[in-house]
Amino acid sequence: MTDGCGAPAGGVTSLAGIDIDSQAVVQGQVSRSGSAVTTGYARLLNAGGDFVAEVPLGDAGGFTFFAAPGDWTVRVLAPGGVAVDRPISAGYGRVAKVDIVI
Amino acid sequence: MSRSDALVDADWVEAHRSDPGVVLVEVDEDTSAYDKGHIPDAVKIDWKKDLQDPVRRDFVDKTGFEALLSERGISNGDTVILYGGNNNWFAAYAYWYFKLYGHQNVKLLDGGRKKWELDSRELVEDVPQRQRTSYVASEADPSIRAFRDEVVAAIGKQNLVDVRSPDEFSGKLLAPAHLPQESAQRPGHIPTAKNVPWAKAANDDGTFRSDDALRALYGHEAGLDFGRDTIAYCRIGERSAHTWFVLHELLGQGNVKNYDGSWTEYGSLVGVPIELGEAK
Numbered sequence: 001m002t003d004g005c006g007a008p009a010g011g012v013t014s015l016a017g018i019d020i021d022s023q024a025v026v027q028g029q030v031s032r033s034g035s036a037v038t039t040g041y042a043r044l045l046n047a048g049g050d051f052v053a054e055v056p057l058g059d060a061g062g063f064t065f066f067a068a069p070g071d072w073t074v075r076v077l078a079p080g081g082v083a084v085d086r087p088i089s090a091g092y093g094r095v096a097k098v099d100i101v102i
Numbered sequence: 103m104s105r106s107d108a109l110v111d112a113d114w115v116e117a118h119r120s121d122p123g124v125v126l127v128e129v130d131e132d133t134s135a136y137d138k139g140h141i142p143d144a145v146k147i148d149w150k151k152d153l154q155d156p157v158r159r160d161f162v163d164k165t166g167f168e169a170l171l172s173e174r175g176i177s178n179g180d181t182v183i184l185y186g187g188n189n190n191w192f193a194a195y196a197y198w199y200f201k202l203y204g205h206q207n208v209k210l211l212d213g214g215r216k217k218w219e220l221d222s223r224e225l226v227e228d229v230p231q232r233q234r235t236s237y238v239a240s241e242a243d244p245s246i247r248a249f250r251d252e253v254v255a256a257i258g259k260q261n262l263v264d265v266r267s268p269d270e271f272s273g274k275l276l277a278p279a280h281l282p283q284e285s286a287q288r289p290g291h292i293p294t295a296k297n298v299p300w301a302k303a304a305n306d307d308g309t310f311r312s313d314d315a316l317r318a319l320y321g322h323e324a325g326l327d328f329g330r331d332t333i334a335y336c337r338i339g340e341r342s343a344h345t346w347f348v349l350h351e352l353l354g355q356g357n358v359k360n361y362d363g364s365w366t367e368y369g370s371l372v373g374v375p376i377e378l379g380e381a382k
Contacts, residue, residue: 039219041187043306051301052267053278054188056132068274077306079222 015064015095024090026065028098030076036061037102040078045085047071076100105313108351109212110183112223119143119183125176125232129196130186130215131340139225141185141218145174145232149192149340153199161362167203167239175232178205185211185218189304195343197351198360202247204240210347216308246346248333248359250367253292254374261332262295263320265345266365270337271297273378276369277337285337286369290376292335297381298324300341303348316348328355335361335368 015025026044030037042063043054047070055063063074067090076084088098110118118124119142126144128136136146147153152170153162162170176182182200186193190210200208211218219225248256256262269275273289291297302319305311311319320326332349334342339362350358361368368374 041216046268048268050268050299052269052299054301056135056187066277068269077216077220079220081220083306 020095021093024067024069024092025095026067026072026074026088026090026098027095028063028074028100030057030061030063030078030100030102032078032102037076037078040076040082040102043075043077045073045075049073074098074100076102078102103351103354105310105352108209108347109310110209111212112218112221115141115183115185115211116223123177123180124183125174125180126183126185126211127174127176127193127196128185128215129192131188131192135187135215137227139227141215142224142226142228143230144185145176145230147174147196149195153196159367161199164203164239164241167199168237171205171237171239172235175235176237177235178238180207182208183211184208185214187215189216189301189308189344190214191300191344192340194347195340198246198343198346202242204243213307213309220307245357246350246359248335248361250361250363250371252359253333253335253361253363253368256331256333257292257375258294259330261326261330262292263324263326263332263334263342263345263349264291264295264297265300265334265336265342266291266297267299268297268380270365271295272380278341286366288369288376290369290378291365292368293375293377295335295377296324296326298326298345300336300344303345310348310352313353316353320349320353331357331359333359333361335364337365338362339364 040057041054044052044065046052069091072088074086082102084102086098086100088096090096119126127147128140128144129147133148184193184196264271271291276285276289334345336342342360346360349355
């Protein structure tokens with residue numbers, strides 16, 4: 001398990017060893033034309049549109065957030081002025097998947 | 103302090119990164135980011151391995167800081183340009199260390215690694231070889247660091263700025279949303295604290311918002327009294343170092359301290375007051 005505020009390498013967290021029942025996980029991958037986007041960032045915004053967290057995209061374009069139950073928005077930022085928003089609903093005990101094509 | 107004393111932009115870095123007396127240092131939340139590519143000539147500081155005491159819950163002591171900077175080839179007179187990902191979150195934390203130990207000529211790259219990447223500027227994997235130095239640090243400056251008793255005494259008397267997310271402030275979450283939820287014994291916030299999430303100080307590309315926008319954010323929007331002393335806190339003192347940078351270095355507020363014990367300490371203390379719920 002990660003300690004401190006340190007993000008996992010590449011911004012993707014393995015869920016191995018994590019009790020999913022107590023987590024509201026939001027996870028996904030970012031791709032462009034079928035290829036993973038590895039240079040970019042995923043931000044989590046709350047229902048009010050405020051920034052909550054941000055991770056760099058991982059080697060496979062992946063990202064993971066440990067949110068709370070409720071409605072969220074994932075915003076992907078990538079070179080070229082790309083900013084793409086996707087809504088997602090999270091809940092305890094499941095992984096809310098949101099794959100994003102830019 | 104002012105913006106021009108504390109920040110440089112990417113064009114400045116492109117033009118001066120190889121100058122004698124200029125040292126670029128990457129400090130990232132994701133400590134592997136540097137290894138996958140960094141700004142040419144930049145060296146790395148690992149916030150976890152290099153900046154934390156390996157035994158006690160405290161940061162590296164004066165001797166350790168001297169050894170670290172000497173090993174990285176940084177001299178007392180060098181201009182150190184810090185940058186990192188996630189709105190310079192951990193670069194701002196390192197900046198606070200450099201100031202704490204008396205290094206005066208230190209600045210942040212505005213926008214940090216994120217803007218550099220989003221602008222598609224060059225990143226390299228070559229690690230520069232810098233000659234070892236004999237860095238001499240000052241004693242840690244207590245005027246920019248707050249401890250728990252000071253924080254408890256500040257309730258209702260000073261500005262307390264909780265820079266975590268609204269859900270952490272209210273007690274809904276115990277940790278930032280990109281980390282597993284583990285943290286203090288109790289959720290909530292310090293009574294009378296205002297909630298100004300740290301990243302509100304940054305634009306989407308990681309650059310800092312304008313001075314006027316920042317003054318409005320902390321002043322009439324959040325209700326901080328700029329005539330009072332201020333203590334900023336988060337969970338372990340890193341996001342609040344970013345806010346400390348904004349208030350102390352960009353806006354020039356006189357007495358601003360970072361409480362690096364933050365919620366992981368305060369929320370586990372016995373007998374201190376805690377409030378739950380949204381900001382008032």
